[in-house]
Amino acid sequence: MMRLLYLLLLLTAGAAQGAEFGPLLAEKSSVTFVTRQMNVPVEGVFRKFTAQMLLDPARPDTGRAQIDIDLGSVDAGSDEANEEVKGKSWFNARDFPRASFSSTAFRVLGGGRFETSGKMSIKGKTLEVRAPFTLRQEKDMLVLDGSFPLKRLDYGIGSGIWSDTSVVADEVQVRFHFVLTPVRK
């Protein structure tokens, strides 16, 4: 079934020959994350980010993405948490206002799934990450949905007393939902 959908996707994309998608429909897109605090999943969101993307569903491997997230726009669930998380031991948003992802490759995983890998920079540290995602065409828009786990301590997010992972888990699930509009030629 997924294979069939994927084929259909390729076909429809093929019909629109080389249809590239890029500009982000910001108000429909989101970058969210889920942390675990004492085993309670707590959702957060970044209200401001920019994404320069170029993706052709017919030739996904040529895709490119540069995503910049304004860490000061974080909503971690409460005013108290927002203040805390922008502070030195977490994002240190004053000295490192942005987190960024630059893709180095896009791959087709099969079964309607894709993957991008690239460099994630947060708080002055740059590490390789991979993020699987799905694609779906909605009217004339391309909808990209994916998530990947990130170990916060790899980037020194939540240091000092907060490095106790029995309270706030090391692993944070990052989710992205991008709605791309066609590139106008």
Added chain:
Amino acid sequence: MIPARYTHTAIALHWLTALLIVALFPLGVYMADLALSPLKLRLISYHKWLGVTVFLLLLLRLAWRVSHKPPPLPDSMPLWQRHAANGLHHLLYLLLFAIPLSGWLMSSAKGFQTVYLGLLPLPDLIGKDKALGDLLREVHETLNMAMLVLLLAHIGAALRHHFIERDGILARMLPFLERGDSR
């Protein structure tokens, strides 16, 4: 006349609840004023687990009480006192229900689900809503202050029965100090 005793189950449930309240109350006051820290998050979780336990114990108690009539108050007590005792006990049951419930709802409104013992997620009965969360926190606090006052009256009355009236009312809720017939 020596009044009949409460059942062992009723006595166990009563004192277990009392023990938990004695732990929960200061824990709540202490953690509420802490600055955000891992310790605070940990204590809030423990507080919620203990609070949910009180709620579960209350459900057990209510089920037990419906099926096991408590021993009647002695005729030696003036009628108004018997009514007062009855009313007070009902109010305490009401608070033992309303306080954990307000805590549970508050947690949901604050967007922080309750996961009992870190294992069993309780459903969020209401969605995230900051204003409602702040209101429920006030409700939780106010109900707790009300309970504090009622508990002082409850304890005061129990001690008065024991040391002044010497009518065995306290003894029938004590696990030791068996006096006369137990049922």
